[in-house]
Amino acid sequence: MEILLESNDDTVVLKDGVEIPKVKPYVPILKDRNGSEYLRNEELFRGKFLVKGLIGRGGYGQIYYGSDATFPEDVVIKIEPVIRNGKTGRRMLLEQKILYRLQGRPHVPIMCASGHTDHLNFIGIIFVAIKFSLNHLLVMQLLGPNIGDLKKRSPVRRLSSTTVARIMIQGIAALRDVHSLGYIHRDVKPANMCFGVTQNTRHVLKLVDYGMVRRYKNSDGNRRKPRYRPGFRGTLRYSSVRVHDGKEQVPSDDFVSMAYSGAELLLVNLPWKLVSVEEIRQTKLDFHTPNSPFLMLTGPYFSIFCGAIFSLRSQDEPDHSSLQALLSEMTGGKSLREAYDWEENYRDALGSSTTESV
Ligand SMILES: Nc1ncnc2c1ncn2[C@@H]1O[C@H](COP(=O)(O)OP(=O)(O)OP(=O)(O)O)[C@@H](O)[C@H]1O
Numbered sequence: 001m002e003i004l005l006e007s008n009d010d011t012v013v014l015k016d017g018v019e020i021p022k023v024k025p026y027v028p029i030l031k032d033r034n035g036s037e038y039l040r041n042e043e044l045f046r047g048k049f050l051v052k053g054l055i056g057r058g059g060y061g062q063i064y065y066g067s068d069a070t071f072p073e074d075v076v077i078k079i080e081p082v083i084r085n086g087k088t089g090r091r092m093l094l095e096q097k098i099l100y101r102l103q104g105r106p107h108v109p110i111m112c113a114s115g116h117t118d119h120l121n122f123i124g125i126i127f128v129a130i131k132f133s134l135n136h137l138l139v140m141q142l143l144g145p146n147i148g149d150l151k152k153r154s155p156v157r158r159l160s161s162t163t164v165a166r167i168m169i170q171g172i173a174a175l176r177d178v179h180s181l182g183y184i185h186r187d188v189k190p191a192n193m194c195f196g197v198t199q200n201t202r203h204v205l206k207l208v209d210y211g212m213v214r215r216y217k218n219s220d221g222n223r224r225k226p227r228y229r230p231g232f233r234g235t236l237r238y239s240s241v242r243v244h245d246g247k248e249q250v251p252s253d254d255f256v257s258m259a260y261s262g263a264e265l266l267l268v269n270l271p272w273k274l275v276s277v278e279e280i281r282q283t284k285l286d287f288h289t290p291n292s293p294f295l296m297l298t299g300p301y302f303s304i305f306c307g308a309i310f311s312l313r314s315q316d317e318p319d320h321s322s323l324q325a326l327l328s329e330m331t332g333g334k335s336l337r338e339a340y341d342w343e344e345n346y347r348d349a350l351g352s353s354t355t356e357s358v
Contacts, residue, residue: 018337026074026144026197028055028065038079038117038135039064049077049113049139060091060211061135065142071112073198074142079117082134091211092136098210099140101181107174109206113139143206144197148190150342151265159265160348161299163341165330167193168262168305170205175258176320178207179251182217185210186249188257189238190265195340203337216250223250236280237270241288242314244281252312255323259309263287266298301330 011019030053033041039062043051048069055063061080068075080092096114103111117135144150147167151159159167171193178185185192185207192209196202212233217223226248234243240256243249264270271294272283287294288310295303305326312318341349 023197023199023202026142028053028142028145030054030065031056038062039077045077049075051077060089066139068112068139071141073110075112075139076142078138078140080136082116082136089136092138094213095210096136096138098183098213099138102177102210105177106204107170107177107206109143109208110141111138112141113137141201142197143194143208144202145194146191146208147193147261147265151190154341154346154349156346156349157268158349159341160346160352161266161302161330162332162334162348164262164265165301165327165332166334166336166340167205167265168258169324169327169331170336171207171258171261172255172320172324174205174207175251175254178213179254179317179320182215182219182221183213184216184249184251185254186212186214186233187235187238188254188261189235190261193261203340214249236277237272241281241284244284247314250314251318252309252314252316255309255312255318259306260284262302263295263298263306266302267294299330301327305330 013019033054036057037054039045039051041051041053045051045066049066050069051064051066052074053065055065055076057063061078064077064079066075066077078092080089082089096111099108099111100114102108115137117137145153151157171188174193175185175188187209188207192207194206194208196204196206214233215224229246230248232239232243232246233249234257238257238260240249240253242253242256260270271287272280275283286292288306289295290307295306298306305323308323308326309318341347
């Protein structure tokens with residue numbers, strides 16, 4: 001985003017004359033501590049990262065809010081024990097490796113540091129002891145609340161068409177960033193999408209959580225041979241029917257998860273939210289049927305977009321640009337740089353009548 005001049009204390013004027021409010025420094029909502037934390041508040045971790053609070057306890061580790069003496073933005077410090085439930089946790093090792101490779105891509109968070117903590121309980125007895133006591137560590141730029149939380153904050157529990165269209169357009173660009181390097185994400189969902197928090201990044205969507213990524217292409221550009229029985233990876237609510245069927249995941253499965261995420265943002269809930277686990281697969285298949293009542297509720301542009309995604313075959317290399325183009329009308333003429341629902345008190349979501357709650 002190019003800033004031409006600052007008009008006053010509250011607004012900035014962009015090169016094309018658009019005037020936008022200045023962003024106030026963002027402070028994330030912090031969680032209460034329960035004594036199980038790896039880092040203390042105000043701790044100067046590694047002599048460099050100042051810990052300012054706890055953002056969350058994920059399924060695999062803890063995420064802290066902090067600052068880095070050498071990085072201009074606030075950061076998050078993500079920590080995962082090397083040994084979890086008696087098993088060696090490899091998620092963060094993988095995330096560190098993939099994030100490193102993806103640096104420089106616009107929809108990937110900037111990584112400031114990675115490695116392991118040096119809180120050793122059994123210093124230097126034997127290698128195994130050291131291994132047991134280390135925690136994986138990842139420091140990256142601070143982002144805003146995830147899209148799932150921004151949806152929950154909406155008084156109507158859903159987002160407007162223009163906001164969802166622009167989230168999807170950027171989400172597909174994020175998938176292009178990952179797929180073009182020969183990887184698939186395998187856990188696309190609203191909770192893994194966040195906007196930036198600075199003047200330059202607050203309208204840029206970033207995909208987070210690279211702990212389930214898998215390489216689907218070899219370095220020669222050919223696809224890897226599918227495994228006979230790959231284990232389940234992902235989040236059931238957003239997994240494609242192919243994943244239900246135990247198939248090896250491919251780029252189109254990331255797109256299906258993206259389409260389900262968009263449908264959830266428009267509809268409040270996905271039609272399979274309240275059905276039994278056994279019925280989820282069939283309810284998804286029903287949703288794929290052209291003219292399915294729930295699909296129709298997402299509106300004409302989004303249902304065409306979903307139709308294009310649901311018709312992708314496993315061998316297809318989806319055309320990211322053509323899929324984005326299907327959503328251009330749904331933006332209602334708003335550019336990716338204009339305000340999103342949460343910046344306008346959810347005005348468009350409250351006023352929109354194209355979708356109904358499921
Ligand atoms: N860079 C970041 N800045 C701010 N918040 C973040 C950042 N990265 C992740 N988060 C928040 O933390 C949550 C969990 O992150 P992430 O999915 O990477 O961790 P996880 O341990 O794999 O969690 P889970 O088990 O829930 O998948 C995200 O939903 C997001 O809200």
